[in-house]
Every structure is written in structure tokens, then in C-alpha cells.
Amino acid sequence: MVTIHDVAKLAGVSVATVSRVMNDHARVAEKTKTRVERAINELNYAPSVLGRNLRTSKSSLLLVLIPSISNPFYTEIINGIEDTAIARGYNILLCETDSNPQRETIYFNLLRNRLAEGIISMDPSVNKNKLNELAESYPIIQCSEYDTESPIPYVTIDSEKAAYEAVTHLIELGHRKIALINSDERFLYARQRRNGYEQAMKQHGLAIREEWLYNAPQLKFAAGQEAISTLMQLEDKPTAIFAVSDIYAIGALKEIHRKGKKVPEDIALIGFDKISFSDMACPSLTTISQPMYEMGRISAEMIMDKLNGVNVSSKVLEHRLVCREST
Amino acid sequence: MVTIHDVAKLAGVSVATVSRVMNDHARVAEKTKTRVERAINELNYAPSVLGRNLRTSKSSLLLVLIPSISNPFYTEIINGIEDTAIARGYNILLCETDSNPQRETIYFNLLRNRLAEGIISMDPSVNKNKLNELAESYPIIQCSEYDTESPIPYVTIDSEKAAYEAVTHLIELGHRKIALINSDERFLYARQRRNGYEQAMKQHGLAIREEWLYNAPQLKFAAGQEAISTLMQLEDKPTAIFAVSDIYAIGALKEIHRKGKKVPEDIALIGFDKISFSDMACPSLTTISQPMYEMGRISAEMIMDKLNGVNVSSKVLEHRLVCREST
DNA sequence: GTGAAAGCGCTAACAC
């Protein structure tokens, strides 16, 4: 491995001068600079991030915590984070937590070790206490999912309102029996979307039947399919379904077809997120569009502001109802 | 930040002893050990990866290079890599290259800096010269896409044979006019799958018409849709299509429906990869299944073997034709 | 069994 010493030797200068050239700090004579740069090129020198970090406590690395890489919702957010971070000289360390506390600890330690400078967390099941503790010393932003009790700034949408609008859309189409396919209600967004659903139902004087409320165990297509199997066995079947994720909606769509029913004629269906595949489903999915890329971009900007000592405050972005063929 | 010195002070020992306890190296007196461990817990000490790496040139970090995080094909491979790596005490630094040479350089430097110990590359458009040069000094594995000219070990499938089987499947169903939706043929897999397509056609005495060969500019649903727009304008329309990625096939499916045609009655369609969406499409997609998770697992094992000085050799895994409703 | 000290590659304060 070629070090700063090798470069200094070849250029006939001190390591300090090489360092100065690398970081173009103090004024270095044009001639010396050229000589050093030539040496750098000749040796194909790349400064050790390790040595530099150890000295400066800066790593230009951001930790991004996601529960699973397999959900297109997250990948779109990550695109936003990554573009923004890279433009400002930062890189991303993508950490799939799998909602596993042990993995979380590993990643948290990277932060405490100064290997990373801050965290953008999208993990709903993250250890909140630890995260709050960490947030006292390090820049942390929550993206999408957040903790109402915590002072950690977040970027999100108004899930309750969005859910309210989704269900209202179904009601306006004439539906009275509307089921909800929800996630695990340990998650804030799941509770919020349920609230939105209930509000819309109540406000229109519609009954909410316990049996129309389905909580999926995992964020997978299969969960949407299973939800339909359950709901279609009911005596009093729903005529419309609000799924809190496109993933569930797509699974549901598949299963409805398999049962020989039609969307939206027999059952209307609305999803949430507007993942790219939602437009490829047939019929294409009516859904609530989240500004995923934008959420990523803003999270990244917020954390880099924090890194620079700028005060940041939480942001709630706009969602949008996208009417397509499934309603 | 609490350092090894703080622990040493509190425990009333030297930093060397703390280090020994941390790495349970030399024999440390049971009593001293307990004392040190108590201090570690009390201070909530986590050793600095930076300091350690600088000293040992080990980071327990693996670089994973992918062109884009948005493709479910890659995410499934990453799951395999991650599970395997974590089980062996390694972590993943996921690097989205966007096929951008500048980003690649950043990530390559992480390796040269000893911030990462090895690379698993899935990037087909990676700078091959640089990668080969790097491979002389560092453990590198190519996953899925590889370079025939290079000595770098790889894990992949037999794309040519798989394509041959896919097309043969269509021919056996009675199709004579078969189109190919291919990727950019700069990529090896694209050339291989084209070869497989041509072999199958020739062997069955079928004509290959230039106009049935479509090369998509990007790996997006839209590319599959555009392919259909083009193919359906032909005078001599194909009756079946082999798409080298499920992404193209799903886009194609959508566009075929939009044009009021039916799959498989009017046009049969076969994809490649068996991404999770492929089963949610309607009709569900016939496709070539790649053992993505397995490819990831094996890549990770290979690179960790290399890290331990074990010799590794390239592996070609089995694919499988999965017949579903689109053919 | 434990401590002292060198040194990994780098930056920055201080000297000249």
C-alpha cells in the first residue's frame, strides 16, 4: 500500500506538504504542488480513509438503516438519499437491519466509532431507546417512520390524512363495506392509517366491522393473498379494500383474480406508496403516491445540515391520490 | 467518545490488558479480566473500528457493487450475501455504482484504503481493467456478470443454455416467430442470451429476423413496453417473445394488454430471473429461475475463503424453467 | 500475567 510518505519521498517534500496538496489547504507553491501531484499520479496514491478519519473524526459516510432491501418503497427513498449525499461528497453505508436488534447494535457502533457520521433510519422497529440515546450525541434523522415521543427530526407524510382520503375515495365511488389490510400496528404508520380509515368511515356514518380489519404479519405479497382468502370467506363480504401498502394490494389483486372475481367490478382496491410495479399490475392500481425520492433527498439534506451545525426541523411532505383502474 | 484509555484507567490496568481482554488473546488473569469487563460495561465502551483497522488492516467489511438497488434480482442476491457475511462476522457496504466510473473509483479506494477487505461485484459495466488490476492485490469475486478474459473467479449461471431452453420451450409450444427483448449487448449476459436464442432458432430451422431483435436501453418496465410498441408495428409480427429479464417481460405484458391482445393466446411471453413480481403479473409469468439467494451465499463464501487464503474457483449454478400462465 | 512503548497513515499546530 502506497502511503503519504512514499509520495513525499518521491516528490522530495515533507508529508505535511503532500497533505496540504491533497486537501488544498494552505498556500503551496505552484511548482511544489505540480511536483507532488505528479508523484501522486505516478504512484497511483489514494489517501487512507482510515488514517484520515482517525485524525479528523470525519468519514464522509452516512448510515442508512432499512428493515429490508426488498421493498421498492425503500429503494426509491435510497435513490434520493444517495444522489444528494454523493453530490455533497458523502457516501452511503446501507444497513439492512432485518428488524434484528443485534444487527442494529453493530451499525450503531459504527457511528460511535466515528466510522459513520450520522444515521438516516427508516426502520420502524428500531430500538427507540437506543436511538434516542444516540441522538443526543450524533446526528440522526428518521425517514418515513418516526417516534412521536422522540425529539429526533423526521421526514414523512401525513399517513392519517392520506388514509382518510383513500377511504373517502372508495366511499365516494359508492362503497359502504370497506375492508382494511393493515400492517402490524406496532408501527406508527399502521396505527395512523387505521385512524384515517376509521375517521372516514365514521364521518360517513358507515359501520366498521372488526372482521373487515386484517393485520398482515409481514410485508409480502403473500400476506395480501392471505388477507383476501380470509375476507372472502366472510358472510358479509366487503366490496372495497384499502391496503396500506401496494405490496398487499398487489397480492390481494392476484388472489381476487384467482377466485374468479373482477377488480374493480366485484371488489375495488386501493393501495399505498405508488411503487413502480403498481402501474404494471392489471388492472393498474389506484394508490396513494408518496414522494419517496423527495423524502430521501430531504432526509439527506437534513442530516448534512445537522452535520454542519444547522438546526433542522421535521417535515411533512405532500401525498397524492393517484386514480387508476382498480377503483 | 470513550476510548480504550478510559477503560484502562477505570479498571486500573494498562491499555494493553484491555486490548487483550477485548480480543481474548493472551492469558489474562481471571480477576483482571472481570475487572476490565466490568469497566467496559460501565463505560459502555465500543472499540473504534478506525483505530483497530489502522493497526490491523482488517475491517470486516465487504464491498458489494451493484448497478442499481431498484432491481429485485440484485436485492435477492444481496440477501444471500448478507446472511452469509453476517454469520461470519462480516458486514456489507452496499455500493450503488449507477454504472458511473467516478463512483466506482470512490468505492475502489475504500478497498485500497483497507476500509473494506474485498469486493463482490455485480456491476456489468464496471471498469474491467481497474477491477483486474485491483484483483492482483485484493480478493474480488464477480457475481452473475463476469469477464471471460479475466482471472477473477465468478458465480453465475449458464445464460446461453438457459436462453436456449427458454426459446426451445416456445418452439415446442408451436411458435415459429419468436422475438427477443434483450439488454444492451455490451453486457456479457446479453450476448450469451442472444446466442442461446439464435442457437435454438437455428437448430429448429427457424428464421431469425433482424426486426424481431429488440435491444432495450435501460432495465426498466418502460423498456419492455416500448419494445412491444415497436414489435407490434411490424408487418410480420412475432407470436412469442423471449425477454432476457422479467422486468422487460412485465412491461411487455402490460403493453400487450393495453393493445387489447391476450397473453398467451395472441402472444406468448417468457421472462428471465423469477423475481417476486413475476408471479404477481397476470397472467403469471413463465420464466427462467435463477438461484439468486444461492448465488449471493456462494459469492460471500468464496470471498471469505479467499480472505482466509483458501483457493476458490468459479461456479456455474443451475437454472430452472418455471412454466406458468404466460406461455 | 502485565506494562511500556512503537507505530499503523494521516492532519494540523507550531516553528522557521
Place this chain on the structure above:
DNA sequence: GTGTTAGCGCTTTCAC
């Protein structure tokens, strides 16, 4: 403008 040097947090010889 440039060089000398201390020291970031850690591991590992070498003494004792």
C-alpha cells in the same frame, strides 16, 4: 512556503 512533530485509538512486540 515548507518541515517537524504530536497524536487520533488501537494492537503487539518486548521487557519485566
